[in-house]
Amino acid sequence: ETGVTQTPRHLVMGMTNKKSLKCEQHLGHNAMYWYKQSAKKPLELMFVYNFKEQTENNSVPSRFSPECPNSSHLFLHLHTLQPEDSALYLCASSQEREGHNEQFFGPGTRLTVL
Amino acid sequence: GQNIDQPTEMTATEGAIVQINCTYQTSGFNGLFWYQQHAGEAPTFLSYNVLDGLEEKGRFSSFLSRSKGYSYLLLKELQMKDSASYLCAVVDSNYQLIWGAGTKLIIKP
Numbered sequence: 001e002t003g004v005t006q007t008p009r010h011l012v013m014g015m016t017n018k019k020s021l022k023c024e025q026h027l028g029h030n031a032m033y034w035y036k037q038s039a040k041k042p043l044e045l046m047f048v049y050n051f052k053e054q055t056e057n058n059s060v061p062s063r064f065s066p067e068c069p070n071s072s073h074l075f076l077h078l079h080t081l082q083p084e085d086s087a088l089y090l091c092a093s094s095q096e097r098e099g100h101n102e103q104f105f106g107p108g109t110r111l112t113v114l
Numbered sequence: 115g116q117n118i119d120q121p122t123e124m125t126a127t128e129g130a131i132v133q134i135n136c137t138y139q140t141s142g143f144n145g146l147f148w149y150q151q152h153a154g155e156a157p158t159f160l161s162y163n164v165l166d167g168l169e170e171k172g173r174f175s176s177f178l179s180r181s182k183g184y185s186y187l188l189l190k191e192l193q194m195k196d197s198a199s200y201l202c203a204v205v206d207s208n209y210q211l212i213w214g215a216g217t218k219l220i221i222k223p
Contacts (some may be wrong), residue, residue, distance in 0.1 A: 002156055043201070043213040056210075090156070096158065102147070102208060103155035 003027040006091050006106035013081065014114050021076040021109045023091030031096040032074040033103065034066060046062040049074060050096050081113045116140045118214035120202050125220045126192055134187045134200050134217045142207020148176050148187045149201040151216065157201055160187070189219075197221045 004025045012018050025032060034046040048056035049068040064087075065077040074091055088110050092103040119137045120176040138146070145164040149157040163169055163178035163185060175188040189196055202214040 003157070028123065040215055042118065042215045043203075045210070101145075101205060101211075102162065103157050103211065105149075105158070107154075107156045110154075 002106065003023055004093055004104050004106035006089075006109055007088060009107065009111055010110045010112075012112045013078070014031065014056075015081060015083075018077070018079040020078065021089055021091075021111075023074040023076075023106055025072055025074075025091075025093035025095055025104070025106075026096075027104060029093040029095045029104070030071055031094045032068060032071070033073065033090065033092040033094075034076050035090040037090055037108070038054045042091070047076075078111075081111075083113050086113045116204075116206060116212045118202055118204060120200075120214040122215070123218045124218065125222060126189075127194055128194060128223050129223055131188065131190050132192060134189075134202075134219065136185045136187070136202035136214055138183050138185075138202070138204045138212070138214075140204045140206045140212055143180060144205040144207065144209055146176075146178055146185050146205070147201075147203045147211070148185075149203065150198050151201060152198045156169050159185065159210055160200075179203045192221050193219050196222070 007022045009097050031050045036044040046060045047066040063080050067075040088108045090108045091106040094103045117139045149158040150160050151157040161176035168177045173190045178185045199216040199218045201216045203211045
């Protein structure tokens with residue numbers, strides 16, 4: 001247990017569906033992240049929220065829409081996804097500061113787009 | 115561009131020692147992390163190096179040479195449970211984490 005939970009753990013959706021991924025951190029951190037992890041590729045940073053404000057959006061397609069209602073919760077809303085979006089989506093949190101900025105990860109949501 | 119290189123896969127024998135290398139070219143350097151990720155699980159923190167030298171933590175050690183843009187993770191007395199992917203990540207000048215693709219370590223009896 002890392003103190004970061006994600007639901008659902010597995011999700012299968014069609015290209016016309018709308019679904020949401022949820023992340024919750026119980027560590028009192030002030031920053032939260034969404035990553036995409038594809039096989040044999042580096043972790044791809046998608047979004048960063050710092051004190052509930054989005055500070056990073058790495059050219060992610062608009063079919064991915066993040067929401068951060070408070071410093072403990074983070075959502076990723078999905079709509080009209082493509083098969084190439086199938087991947088493991090990881091949420092992480094950290095206490096944002098210069099230097100040792102260890103990130104704590106959730107177990108991920110394994111997403112399959114049909 | 116920024117780049118982190120580590121081997122895709124390595125195989126080692128239970129009880130042996132293995133060294134996983136990581137080389138990096140980044141815009142600035144503010145530290146290097148090693149994470150372990152078992153299949154289907156979250157990455158978990160192993161080590162952080164910001165100064166040159168060796169950091170030892172039980173069976174695991176991590177080494178850094180900033181002048182060479184190089185780090186390694188050393189695992190001793192390998193156990194079957196060490197079978198996992200090992201991710202190298204560098205903190206760049208903007209304090210963003212740049213990730214390698216990970217090294218899948220297979221331990222054989």
